[in-house]
Amino acid sequence: MQSLQDALYNWLTIKVVxxxxxxxxxxxxxREFFEEILSTQHHVSNIEITQDDVMYYVSYQQGDGTKKVRYPRELIEIMINQINQEPEKYRDYPMD
Known part of the structure; x- marks a missing residue:
């Protein structure tokens, strides 16, 4: 099982993409794959994202409580930055 921290990080990274x-x-x-992991394995719901110049802030419901985590933008945006720098390597595969 993937840790909650890793699942949130991976989900947020691909959500930005x-x-x-x-x-x-x-x-x-x-993104849907990681949403399924968050929902079924970690019982996470009601995810909300905010950001500032330095960080992404993720709040979510788990059980009876609301929890928060934060991730540096440079880590979360690494994938979309790579795609934007070399778009020829990352074809956009539209839905059929």
């Missing part, structure tokens, strides 16, 4: 590439089926499927 999905937000920038809303027609990319591979990115959407990957």
């Amino acid at each position: 999905c937000d920038a590439r809303p027609d990319d089926a591979a990115a959407i499927e990957t």
Whole structure:
């Protein structure tokens, strides 16, 4: 089982990609995969994201409580930055 911290990190990273590439089926499927992990393995719901110049802040419901974590933007945006720097390597696979 993937740790909650890792699952949130991976989900947020691919969510940033999905937000920038809303027609990319591979990115959407990957985001949905991590959403399933968060929901079924970690019982996470009601995820909300905010950000500032330095960090992403993620709050979520787990059990009876609301929890918060934060991630540096440079770590979360590494994948979308790579895609933007070398778009020829990352084709956009639209949904059929």
